[in-house]
Amino acid sequence: MRxxxxxxxxxxxxxxxxxxxxxxxxxxxxxxxxxxxxxxxxTALLAVLGFAMTLVILVGGIDLxxxxxxxxxxxxxxxxxxxxxxxxxxxxxxxxxxxACGFLNGLMVAKIKLPPFIATYGMSWMTxxxxxxxxxGNIVYGFPKTFRFLGAGYMLGVPTPIWVMTIAFTVLYxxxxxxxxxxxxxxxxxNKEAAFLSGVKTDRVVIGLYTMAGFLVGLGALMYISRLNxxxxxxxxxxxxxxxxxxxxxxTPFTGGEGGISRTLTGAFILTLLSNGxxxxxxxxxxxxxxxxxxxxxxIMLERISKKLGND
Amino acid sequence: MKRRxxxxxxxxxxxxxxxxxIAIIAVVGVFSFTAKGFFSLANFANIALxxxxxxxxxxxxxxAILSGMIDLxxxxxxxxxGVITALALKAGLPPILAILAxxxxxxxxxxxxxxxxxxxxxxxxxATFGMMGISQGIALVVTQGSSVSGFSRAFRNIGDSTIIGIxxxxxxxxxxxxxxxxxxYRTRFGSNMxxxxxxxxxxxxxxxxxxxxxxxxxxLTGLLAAVAGIVLTSRMNSANPTAGMGYEFDSIAAVxxxxxxxxxxxxxxxxxxxxAFIISILKNGLNLVGLSSPWQLTIIGAxxxxxxxxxxxxxxxx
Numbered sequence: 001m002r003x004x005x006x007x008x009x010x011x012x013x014x015x016x017x018x019x020x021x022x023x024x025x026x027x028x029x030x031x032x033x034x035x036x037x038x039x040x041x042x043t044a045l046l047a048v049l050g051f052a053m054t055l056v057i058l059v060g061g062i063d064l065x066x067x068x069x070x071x072x073x074x075x076x077x078x079x080x081x082x083x084x085x086x087x088x089x090x091x092x093x094x095x096x097x098x099x100a101c102g103f104l105n106g107l108m109v110a111k112i113k114l115p116p117f118i119a120t121y122g123m124s125w126m127t128x129x130x131x132x133x134x135x136x137g138n139i140v141y142g143f144p145k146t147f148r149f150l151g152a153g154y155m156l157g158v159p160t161p162i163w164v165m166t167i168a169f170t171v172l173y174x175x176x177x178x179x180x181x182x183x184x185x186x187x188x189x190x191n192k193e194a195a196f197l198s199g200v201k202t203d204r205v206v207i208g209l210y211t212m213a214g215f216l217v218g219l220g221a222l223m224y225i226s227r228l229n230x231x232x233x234x235x236x237x238x239x240x241x242x243x244x245x246x247x248x249x250x251x252t253p254f255t256g257g258e259g260g261i262s263r264t265l266t267g268a269f270i271l272t273l274l275s276n277g278x279x280x281x282x283x284x285x286x287x288x289x290x291x292x293x294x295x296x297x298x299x300i301m302l303e304r305i306s307k308k309l310g311n312d
Numbered sequence: 313m314k315r316r317x318x319x320x321x322x323x324x325x326x327x328x329x330x331x332x333x334i335a336i337i338a339v340v341g342v343f344s345f346t347a348k349g350f351f352s353l354a355n356f357a358n359i360a361l362x363x364x365x366x367x368x369x370x371x372x373x374x375x376a377i378l379s380g381m382i383d384l385x386x387x388x389x390x391x392x393x394g395v396i397t398a399l400a401l402k403a404g405l406p407p408i409l410a411i412l413a414x415x416x417x418x419x420x421x422x423x424x425x426x427x428x429x430x431x432x433x434x435x436x437x438x439a440t441f442g443m444m445g446i447s448q449g450i451a452l453v454v455t456q457g458s459s460v461s462g463f464s465r466a467f468r469n470i471g472d473s474t475i476i477g478i479x480x481x482x483x484x485x486x487x488x489x490x491x492x493x494x495x496x497y498r499t500r501f502g503s504n505m506x507x508x509x510x511x512x513x514x515x516x517x518x519x520x521x522x523x524x525x526x527x528x529x530x531x532l533t534g535l536l537a538a539v540a541g542i543v544l545t546s547r548m549n550s551a552n553p554t555a556g557m558g559y560e561f562d563s564i565a566a567v568x569x570x571x572x573x574x575x576x577x578x579x580x581x582x583x584x585x586x587x588a589f590i591i592s593i594l595k596n597g598l599n600l601v602g603l604s605s606p607w608q609l610t611i612i613g614a615x616x617x618x619x620x621x622x623x624x625x626x627x628x629x630x
Contacts, residue, residue, distance in 0.1 A: 062437070112621050115574060117382065117437045118564065122617030125561060129610030233606075241445050244438075254438050286457050290449025296442040297428065304432055 008306040012251065012266050019273045027280040037159060039276050044161035045223050047268040048168055049239055050246035052216035054264045055172075055209045057247055059189040060256030061109055061116040063213055065101065065124040066243055067236035070221040072127040073098040077221075078140035078231035081147050090147075095218035101127060102214015106207030124240070131233035141230035151226030161223050168216065172261050185209065190257030238289055245292045246271045248299035271295065336590050343597035350600050357479065363592035364485035365544045366562055367585060370570075371492050372536030373563035374584045375529055378496075380509040380576030381436040383533045385425060386563055388447035390541030390556030393418040395451045397542050398460040398551035407467040414545075415538045421447050422534020429530065430523035444560070451553045461550030471547030481543050488539060493581050505529065510577030565616035566591055573627045574620065591616075 007014070023030040049066055056063045073094045080090030101123060108119035153160045176182035187195040188205045196202045220239075225231045250267025252259025274295070278287060344351040369386050376383040397414030401407065425443045428434040473480050496502035507515040508522045516522050540559070545551045564574075570587030572579025594615070598608045 064441075108617075108621070112624060114620060114624055115382075115437075117384070117441075118574065118620055119617070121384075121561060122613055122620065125558070125613030126610055126617065129606050129608075129613055132606030133604075133610060241441075244441070248438075254435060284453065284456070286452040287449065289445045290453060293442045293445025293449060296438065296445070297434075300434055300438065301432060 005309040015270055023277045029280055039272055041159045041161050043269050043272040044165035046246055046272055047165050047265050048216055048220045049243040050264040050268045051261045052213035053243035053247045054252055054261050055213045058256055059206055063120045064240045065120040066217045067239035068124040068128040069098050069101040069217050070236040071233050072131040073218050074221045074225045074231040075131045075135050075233055081143055084144045084146055087147050094221055098218030099211050099214040103211040106210030110203040110206040135233045139232040143229055148226050151223050241292045245295045249295055253303050339593055347597050347600035359592050359596045360482050361479050363588055364481040365540050367485045367588040368488050369537055369540040369559050370563040370566035370584050370588045371581055372533035374567050374581050376533050377567050377572055378509045379505045379529045384440040384560050385443035386537045387556035387559040388444040389418050389421045389534050389537040390559055392447040392451045393538035394541035394545035394551040395455050398545055401463050411542055414542045418534040418538020419531050422530040426527035426530030430526045455553045459550050459552045468546055468549055562591055568623050569619050
């Protein structure tokens with residue numbers, strides 16, 4: 001039993017190792033520089049979206065709207081991002097719109113007390129609809145070099161998305177684990193009532209986290225359309241599913257109060273390896289949503305089993 | 313609990329229902345003046361047709377919400393059941409067997425979700441969200457991403473024929489409603505659903521096997537989603553691998569607008585009828601007014617979220 005518990009504790013590393021060995025053996029392309037850089041680049045985007053999801057899951061919430069909010073903020077900002085002189089305005093619009101959507105989600109969850117699944121699902125339909133209305137069937141593509149640097153460029157030999165992700169990670173890590181704000185976040189997630197009674201302004205914590213999640217989605221939007229070199233209202237449909245899968249397989253439980261963004265980084269890496277491997281092995285991309293759905297279920301089963309073994 | 317007690321605890325049902333009725337009359341009135349061709353028998357028949365699929369799916373959602381749960385996988389399961397039926401028909405199976413295959417697929421999805429919730433202690437949101445991804449994914453994989461269309465006359469009769477002047481989908485919806493209403497109001501199984509929705513702990517202390525109940529509820533929602541998906545497939549004469557997308561949201565809305573609170577334990581299927589009806593009128597009317605489908609998505613999304621917000625506020629103040 002103890003051995004099993006130990007194995008489960010390191011199960012994420014084992015999964016990564018197994019994927020690495022398996023994919024190296026199965027595909028000659030996997031262990032090449034260009035493919036690995038590709039994997040890391042994709043991990044960076046998924047990790048940023050996963051951080052957004054992790055923040056709200058930490059307080060027992062969820063955000064199903066991240067894919068649609070990403071699409072809306074991209075679409076609203078795209079025409080500004082296309083002109084080199086208005087890139088700054090475009091960036092502000094993108095981050096601002098996404099943060100505002102996050103703020104509204106937070107209000108609905110904390111103040112109106114809507115179940116987070118419902119509030120963010122409603123937000124998801126509205127923002128997707130608005131993105132479609134705004135674009136009216138058009139696509140914006142061909143961004144200037146300065147903007148493409150964010151998603152497709154390199155700095156000191158390392159892809160720019162990695163830098164962006166690292167900065168986001170560092171800031172969030174410091175705030176979550178070394179400040180009072182972070183302690184309040186975990187306290188609210190573990191037991192909202194108790195946190196409130198001991199003086200934590202739990203509503204503000206929740207609204208703040210949803211807003212921050214929105215901001216990160218805006219950041220992800222910039223990274224994504226910069227790499228895609230296009231913005232259209234249909235993008236990001238599977239991102240909520242992927243971000244939830246990354247968070248849960250990383251080891252942050254759905255119930256809140258435990259876990260954190262470093263686990264989500266691991267989770268994002270596992271998920272990206274998985275989809276990269278499927279790509280290389282010629283598995284149709286149609287499989288993705290079925291696989292991510294199964295990963296979510298598998299992750300929770302893993303967590304349940306390790307809890308059970310831990311208690312024995 | 314007797315039926316009368318249930319209705320008494322159902323929280324001012326008359327007031328809520330009449331509120332929805334007034335809303336329906338108002339919406340019909342507005343569209344009658346603004347939308348050309350709205351106020352006609354042919355169009356009302358059309359609304360009834362479109363509404364039946366949503367109504368059947370929403371009946372399943374009502375059972376889930378009554379029992380204190382939500383099923384986000386309804387749209388995906390509808391799609392999958394439709395696709396399975398379509399592929400079985402294409403493989404040359406007689407319609408009755410193809411339909412059974414679709415119903416079995418839906419029930420299996422529900423059974424798996426129910427197993428995760430009752431035996432593994434999954435939260436119903438995340439279990440059904442995972443199932444949404446899986447069922448949608450399988451539907452895409454087995455159809456290789458494209459629609460399956462063109463069925464035999466026998467199968468298409470389900471969607472586009474009439475019996476004594478009434479469209480068959482409407483009859484199916486009515487029959488389903490009758491069965492579910494009977495189960496809900498006249499059987500112990502039905503009152504147990506209200507009990508676990510009201511308080512699972514209390515229900516368990518009073519001897520109700522709540523995990524078995526949850527499993528059965530999810531099997532039922534899966535089965536009803538499959539019925540809706542098959543009717544939709546027959547009516548469209550095509551199974552599209554994203555056909556069911558969004559039905560879970562519309563169903564939640566139909567249930568909430570119909571007066572069953574999101575917290576469970578109260579309400580019933582009668583209100584859901586009005587809820588499904590008003591959403592179908594809205595969609596139809598917006599279409600006839602000439603608003604494009606992106607606008608419809610936005611407006612209906614906003615109205616539905618608004619309705620849920622109103623519901624939560626009125627119930628928390630009580």
